[in-house]
Amino acid sequence: MEEQEYSQDNQTSLLGYLKSMGETRDILRWCLCEFVNDTARTFIRRLLIWSVLSRAVSLAYPYLMGLGIDGLYQHNLTFAIFAVVGIALTYVLGSVFEWRAGHFIELTLGENLRTIDHAINKLFFAKNLGLHLQEGGKLTQENMEKGWNRFDMVQKAVLFSGIDSGVTLVLSLLMLSVLSPMCGLIIAATLVGNFVISLSLNRLVTVHMEPVESMFRALTRKRGERWQGVERVITSGRDLEEIEQMNREFTTALEADRKIWLSYIRGTMPRSLLAGFSVTITGLYAGSQVWYGHMDVVDIVPILTWAGMASQQMRFLARVEREVNWCTPSLKSLCHALSLPNQLAQTDQPIVLSDGPVEIAFEGLGHSYDHKRGAENGSAVSVLQELSFRVRPGEKVALIGPSGAGKSTITRLIQRYMDPEHGAIRVNGHDLREVDLRSWRRLVGYIPQTPRVFDGTLRDNLVYSLPPETRSTITESPGRPQWHEALRRRGSARYDRGGGPQASALHDHRRGDLQSGCRESDRRAGGDRSAPCRRGS
Numbered sequence: 001m002e003e004q005e006y007s008q009d010n011q012t013s014l015l016g017y018l019k020s021m022g023e024t025r026d027i028l029r030w031c032l033c034e035f036v037n038d039t040a041r042t043f044i045r046r047l048l049i050w051s052v053l054s055r056a057v058s059l060a061y062p063y064l065m066g067l068g069i070d071g072l073y074q075h076n077l078t079f080a081i082f083a084v085v086g087i088a089l090t091y092v093l094g095s096v097f098e099w100r101a102g103h104f105i106e107l108t109l110g111e112n113l114r115t116i117d118h119a120i121n122k123l124f125f126a127k128n129l130g131l132h133l134q135e136g137g138k139l140t141q142e143n144m145e146k147g148w149n150r151f152d153m154v155q156k157a158v159l160f161s162g163i164d165s166g167v168t169l170v171l172s173l174l175m176l177s178v179l180s181p182m183c184g185l186i187i188a189a190t191l192v193g194n195f196v197i198s199l200s201l202n203r204l205v206t207v208h209m210e211p212v213e214s215m216f217r218a219l220t221r222k223r224g225e226r227w228q229g230v231e232r233v234i235t236s237g238r239d240l241e242e243i244e245q246m247n248r249e250f251t252t253a254l255e256a257d258r259k260i261w262l263s264y265i266r267g268t269m270p271r272s273l274l275a276g277f278s279v280t281i282t283g284l285y286a287g288s289q290v291w292y293g294h295m296d297v298v299d300i301v302p303i304l305t306w307a308g309m310a311s312q313q314m315r316f317l318a319r320v321e322r323e324v325n326w327c328t329p330s331l332k333s334l335c336h337a338l339s340l341p342n343q344l345a346q347t348d349q350p351i352v353l354s355d356g357p358v359e360i361a362f363e364g365l366g367h368s369y370d371h372k373r374g375a376e377n378g379s380a381v382s383v384l385q386e387l388s389f390r391v392r393p394g395e396k397v398a399l400i401g402p403s404g405a406g407k408s409t410i411t412r413l414i415q416r417y418m419d420p421e422h423g424a425i426r427v428n429g430h431d432l433r434e435v436d437l438r439s440w441r442r443l444v445g446y447i448p449q450t451p452r453v454f455d456g457t458l459r460d461n462l463v464y465s466l467p468p469e470t471r472s473t474i475t476e477s478p479g480r481p482q483w484h485e486a487l488r489r490r491g492s493a494r495y496d497r498g499g500g501p502q503a504s505a506l507h508d509h510r511r512g513d514l515q516s517g518c519r520e521s522d523r524r525a526g527g528d529r530s531a532p533c534r535r536g537s
């Protein structure tokens with residue numbers, strides 16, 4: 001899919017809006033390819049069959065009712081019995097078909113969620129970590145979660161309402177046209193009118209809601225930030241001021257939001273009037289046909305019911321379209337994030353490094369980042385140029401430099417989160433690009449600037465980076481119990497127990513315990529990329 005921002009500007013004219021619908025279609029198609037597997041497609045096909053049957057049966061109801069009335073009126077027992085049995089059958093069959101349709105909706109929803117969940121897990125870790133770490137990068141947790149939720153919303157809107165409304169619309173129009181082609185034509189013509197009105201209403205909402213939604217988003221962000229920084233707010237004596245400010249901002253956003261929806265609701269009036277008008281015209285036409293003896297009076301019942309149902313479905317479909325529109329920007333972000341090229345190509349037969357001393361050489365290294373705010377025109381910002389140095393086995397080297405000098409970039413390059421643009425990193429003489437990544441990362445110990453403690457026990461956190469088979473032996477084996485025991489002795493009561501979210505046990509002196517333990521384990525176990533030790537990088 002083309003890299004192009006989802007543009008609200010596109011949508012200010014009706015034509016532009018129609019064009020943006022093409023874009024929406026592309027994104028939906030992408031979702032369909034990525035997140036709807038063959039099993040789900042089979043479910044959807046079955047769902048369609050059951051939906052058609054269920055709707056066909058329920059749409060037969062007004063016809064049978066007309067037949068019943070006719071039977072009673074003409075004292076025709078056969079008609080009356082046929083109608084009663086038919087109506088009873090529509091109820092029985094209708095509920096069976098509806099149950100089957102619901103069954104397949106549920107199966108499809110679950111299957112799709114499984115697919116998107118697995119796809120996100122896999123793609124997220126497989127994609128270039130350098131891009132993920134980029135400021136303002138696309139592979140953010142927020143993008144993933146929002147995309148996931150929006151996909152779920154779209155699939156629910158389509159499966160619960162879209163399919164049913166679409167099937168009802170087509171069937172009622174078809175049945176109406178069979179019974180009276182003219183009535184079918186009248187309703188079809190008003191459907192076109194209805195479609196245009198719905199389209200312009202949805203355009204109105206999509207265009208005007210964007211700034212309002214961004215106001216709400218900004219407010220939510222601000223509130224989250226202030227809540228997290230509650231100490232700073234309170235000790236600065238700004239709490240009342242903040243509350244007032246946030247209330248004011250919320251009211252402003254709410255009023256703008258209300259204004260849009262009130263004008264939307266006003267705008268739906270012509271649509272309802274048009275629907276009512278078309279049903280009235282249909283009734284008048286059918287009535288005149290009956291008057292002149294071209295049609296049975298009982299046909300009026302199904303004709304008016306089907307005409308009404310067809311008009312009603314347009315409204316439901318417009319609601320689905322609005323929901324899809326609302327979800328499209330997030331789906332587009334998800335699509336872009338998951339379509340990022342994986343720039344870390346692995347050679348077919350990578351060199352597997354064995355444990356032992358390594359020599360690292362930087363040869364004429366150059367690297368830059370795509371920086372949104374770094375350069376005026378958004379072009380790349382060069383961070384490293386012609387960097388060459390060598391670290392021999394056993395040698396200790398410190399990289400010292402001002403903030404922004406590129407120290408962290410070097411550590412990312414060493415771990416091959418990304419590849420350098422120029423030059424090469426050599427490990428024992430091999431270009432890092434030709435080395436088996438897992439075997440290399442096993443040899444690297446990295447303690448990031450910001451400690452990252454995962455939920456779980458302290459022990460879980462300490463042994464996190466170790467291979468599964470050594471995770472228990474590293475703490476239990478006779479030669480290595482010192483730091484493990486030290487933690488226990490020094491009162492880390494929760495050493496073996498869950499620490500709660502973000503290992504809350506670490507907030508007091510135990511954090512110090514973990515840090516000392518971690519440094520020890522770092523030396524012994526070859527380091528831990530995620531161990532919660534504080535060290536500049």
Ligand SMILES: Nc1ncnc2c1ncn2[C@@H]1O[C@H](COP(=O)(O)OP(=O)(O)O)[C@@H](O)[C@H]1O
Pocket residue numbers: 130133134135369370371383401402403404405406407408409410537
């Ligand atoms: N992921 C990124 N995306 C864009 N620019 C980045 C990214 N990471 C770092 N930079 C920029 O690259 C420069 C070097 O950053 P960094 O390697 O983190 O420096 P140091 O660790 O020495 O403080 C800085 O100007 C920084 O803004």
Ligand SMILES: [Mg+2]
Pocket residue numbers: 407408409449537
């Ligand atoms: Mg740094």
